[in-house]
Amino acid sequence: xxxxxxxxxxxxxxxxxxxxxxxxxxxxxxxxxxxxxxxxxxxxxxxxxxxxxxxxxxxxxxxxxxxxxxxxxxxxxxxxxxxxxxxxxxxxxxxxxxxxxxxxxxxxxxxxxxxxxxxxxxxxxxxxxxxxxxxxxxxxxxxxxxxxxxxxxxxxxxxxxxxxxxxxxxxxxxxxxxxxxxxxxxxxxxxxxxxxxxxxxxxx
Amino acid sequence: xxxxxxxxxxxxxxxxxxxxxxxxxxxxxxxxxxxxxxxxxxxxxxxxxxxxxxxxxxxxxxxxxxxxxxxxxxxxxxxxxxxxxxxxxxxxxxxxxxxxxxxxxxxxxxxxxxxxxxxxxxxxxxxxxxxxxxxxxxxxxxxxxxxxxxxxxxxxxxxxxxxxxxxxxxxxxxxxxxxxxxxxxxxxxxxxxxxxxxxxxxxxxxxxxxxxxxxxxxxxxxxxxxxxxxxxxxxxxxxxxxxxxxxxxxxxxxxxxxxxxxxxxxxxxxxxxxxxxxxxxxxxxxxxxxxxxxxxxxxxxxxxxxxxxxxxxxxxxxxxxxxxxxxxxxxxxxxxxxxxxxxxxxxxxxxxxxxxxxxx
Numbered sequence: 001x002x003x004x005x006x007x008x009x010x011x012x013x014x015x016x017x018x019x020x021x022x023x024x025x026x027x028x029x030x031x032x033x034x035x036x037x038x039x040x041x042x043x044x045x046x047x048x049x050x051x052x053x054x055x056x057x058x059x060x061x062x063x064x065x066x067x068x069x070x071x072x073x074x075x076x077x078x079x080x081x082x083x084x085x086x087x088x089x090x091x092x093x094x095x096x097x098x099x100x101x102x103x104x105x106x107x108x109x110x111x112x113x114x115x116x117x118x119x120x121x122x123x124x125x126x127x128x129x130x131x132x133x134x135x136x137x138x139x140x141x142x143x144x145x146x147x148x149x150x151x152x153x154x155x156x157x158x159x160x161x162x163x164x165x166x167x168x169x170x171x172x173x174x175x176x177x178x179x180x181x182x183x184x185x186x187x188x189x190x191x192x193x194x195x196x197x198x199x200x201x202x203x204x
Numbered sequence: 205x206x207x208x209x210x211x212x213x214x215x216x217x218x219x220x221x222x223x224x225x226x227x228x229x230x231x232x233x234x235x236x237x238x239x240x241x242x243x244x245x246x247x248x249x250x251x252x253x254x255x256x257x258x259x260x261x262x263x264x265x266x267x268x269x270x271x272x273x274x275x276x277x278x279x280x281x282x283x284x285x286x287x288x289x290x291x292x293x294x295x296x297x298x299x300x301x302x303x304x305x306x307x308x309x310x311x312x313x314x315x316x317x318x319x320x321x322x323x324x325x326x327x328x329x330x331x332x333x334x335x336x337x338x339x340x341x342x343x344x345x346x347x348x349x350x351x352x353x354x355x356x357x358x359x360x361x362x363x364x365x366x367x368x369x370x371x372x373x374x375x376x377x378x379x380x381x382x383x384x385x386x387x388x389x390x391x392x393x394x395x396x397x398x399x400x401x402x403x404x405x406x407x408x409x410x411x412x413x414x415x416x417x418x419x420x421x422x423x424x425x426x427x428x429x430x431x432x433x434x435x436x437x438x439x440x441x442x443x444x445x446x447x448x449x450x451x452x453x454x455x456x457x458x459x460x461x462x463x464x465x466x467x468x469x470x471x472x473x474x475x476x477x478x479x480x481x482x483x484x485x486x487x488x489x490x491x492x493x494x495x496x497x498x499x500x501x502x503x504x505x506x507x508x509x510x511x512x513x514x515x516x517x518x519x520x521x522x523x524x525x526x527x528x529x530x531x532x533x534x535x536x537x538x539x540x541x542x543x544x545x546x547x548x549x550x551x552x553x554x555x556x557x558x559x560x561x562x563x564x
Contacts, residue, residue: 019415025527029240033523036239056244 073148086141088115092133119185125159226459269452284347289453292340296460299333302326326387348445356442360433370544371420377413391476406473425461429528466517477506
């Protein structure tokens with residue numbers, strides 16, 4: 001294998017004097033300093049807002065714009081009648097490399113739909129945000145476009161999302177009441193089936 | 205008794221200014237580096253929702269330092285380990301006693317020099333204090349009973365002693381020109397005008413000494429680009445085994461020494477409290493006109509001039525710190541012994557011969 005010897009360039013006398021080179025370095029840092037200080041000051045009085053004085057995003061106050069393809073927390077898309085678009089085909093659960101999806105399918109009254117999820121859980125504690133579930137879904141029933149990135153919890157249980165939170169991304173734990181009408185395994189009813197297809201919320 | 209009150213007031217004024225400036229240095233360091241690097245910098249600490257551009261962070265830092273656990277490593281010499289940071293801070297603070305921050309004030313028939321201690325060999329005193337500060341460093345390394353700290357201490361000591369020589373010899377030029385070691389007199393000597401226009405500041409008569417002094421003094425304060433005794437991120441320094449406020453005191457020493465060097469550079473090379481063309485009775489402009497100034501205005505202008513120059517130097521040191529990368533140890537020693545030392549010696553020789561030739 002041929003080797004290539006890289007020789008470090010000898011410094012010229014001008015560079016060996018240090019002082020002019022230090023001056024050049026100071027010129028760069030001072031230029032940044034003066035420009036940014038000027039812009040910070042201008043922002044204080046409401047001028048030149050379109051020029052950024054720093055590359056920092058002040059995160060909680062100033063959310064960073066996400067890329068179009070950015071994968072954030074999951075959500076289940078909803079039909080017009082408020083039921084999930086999911087048909088319980090288990091493709092996402094099968095493809096999931098982290099095995100964080102748990103689906104229990106139930107029979108849908110509409111024979112064209114056949115199935116729907118009685119239970120749909122995603123454990124964000126083990127989810128790797130690969131987006132395969134979204135790719136696999138034939139019904140466009142699961143998406144990762146909520147823009148939620150601040151998923152945090154103080155226990156593993158709290159990292160588990162159930163169908164309530166997945167269908168309504170605005171919900172945050174602890175969930176106070178259940179607004180789903182169709183039969184589903186409800187966390188609020190200690191995992192019992194709750195709801196019916198005719199609109200009442202009776203158990204059964 | 206009155207003398208005591210006067211002295212205590214002077215000490216109070218000096219300490220108030222210097223310690224607050226040292227605390228502000230933490231803020232300045234963060235903010236300036238952030239703005240240089242297109243960042244924002246610490247701005248989260250607030251009191252009742254007021255953030256004031258992160259000005260409360262030094263306060264929060266102090267609270268944190270004081271309430272942190274103070275750990276002494278097992279097997280370390282507890283007394284020396286505790287003493288080392290106090291040594292550092294004490295000598296750094298004591299050196300400020302010889303810095304004149306204003307001209308004399310007349311109250312009644314009492315003449316007060318705005319200088320804590322009027323020492324005839326003030327310059328030597330400051331150098332003595334700087335050298336004694338090395339003890340804090342080497343004690344910290346020695347008493348920690350850690351090889352990293354010991355090596356860090358040795359590195360720091362070698363660096364400080366090497367650069368002290370260049371520092372001392374660079375100063376000799378200034379001493380030769382002004383013919384005194386009393387800093388107040390050095391400043392008075394800089395009040396003259398060269399050709400009626402240019403103030404006879406140290407930078408004008410001793411430009412080479414100024415650059416040597418600045419470089420050696422930066423090395424003396426162990427700030428970047430000479431911060432390899434500390435080298436927080438990778439080469440571990442002499443204060444690895446320190447925590448809480450003892451660690452904070454080493455940092456405080458750093459900032460104090462930076463301010464001290466800024467004060468010295470101002471005093472020796474930038475006219476101290478001199479304002480160009482200002483004399484005790486008013487401005488004497490070179491084109492012949494004169495603007496009378498009252499005694500108190502004169503004193504205040506002097507102190508303001510001194511403070512402004514010191515602040516400019518502090519900002520310049522910060523700017524240098526965030527511009528230059530760190531030296532390697534052999535480069536550091538080569539610069540000290542083969543660069544600065546010969547230059548300063550030649551400078552002394554040239555100055556001495558020039559003085560011998562022209563002043564007689």
